[in-house]
Amino acid sequence: MSKDTMLKFYIIGLSLLSLTAFFLAINSSSDIREVRQQLTEKTRQLEEKEKIIKELQAKIEEKNKKIEKLAKENIVLAKKLKQIEEKIKKANKTLRRKGIKIKLPQGGIYISPETGENILAFANTMDKSIEKLLKTMADVPIGVPLYGKITSRFGYRKDPFTRKRAFHTGLDLKARYKQPVFATANGVVEYAGWMKGYGKIVIIRHKYGFKTYYGHLSKIRVKKGQYVKVGSVIGYAGNTGRSTGTHLHYEIRRYGALINPLRLMYLNRTNSF
Ligand SMILES: [Zn+2]
Structure with missing residues (x-):
């Protein structure tokens, strides 16, 4: 190589x-x-x-x-x-x-x-x-049946007709003619018609032994036996019966006895007037 x-x-x-x-x-x-x-x-x-x-x-x-x-x-x-x-x-x-x-x-x-x-x-x-x-x-009938000034209270007063001392069985509320009147509690209409002194009246039966009376109405809007709800219009204010001017006579009875409506109208007050 x-x-x-x-x-x-x-x-x-x-x-x-x-x-x-x-x-x-x-x-x-x-x-x-x-x-x-x-x-x-x-x-x-x-x-x-x-x-x-x-x-x-x-x-x-x-x-x-x-x-x-x-x-x-x-x-x-x-x-x-x-x-x-x-x-x-x-x-x-x-x-x-x-x-x-x-x-x-x-x-x-x-x-x-x-x-x-x-x-x-x-x-x-x-x-x-x-x-x-x-x-x-x-x-329970609590509250007012009509918005109006109280013109006459429950108890003894001078009767506007006789001017003598007499017992007032309810409360009078000044009203406008045909002003609506409300049921103050649920209940059944016991009477709707004319009654001496009261004029056109509605009587409602409630629970717990209560009855409410709405007197001197000009018109009635409910019938006997009818169930009415609290706050519903049952009639209109007037001057029927023994009345000296348009007003509502509002009365409450319990187990037949008259009670002062003011006792139940205001919840925050506990005593009667
Ligand atoms: Zn009265």
């Missing part, structure tokens, strides 16, 4: 070696890049998960705060409901002083002062009590 040939082989060999090394280098660097890419991807995913966890934790904290706030509000609510219960009892007492005894629903429910537990059940009982009070108020 000549020197030249040897040199050629040497050069070829060297070239092959460097080529192999080059390819190896290329290959390994692409592997690393891939691994690096995968690592970056994994890190990104982890970071994303961490972010989600943090968000969830913040949400949980917020919810916990809300629960705490609700618990506090529950306690305040429980106290408020107790106050409402006291007011209902007071209203019931007022009615009792006016001679109307009703039994209010009582659950005997205990509200925990720490957690406000049973609050809904308690509120439901209060709701039933208020409903019963409202129903009773609609059944």
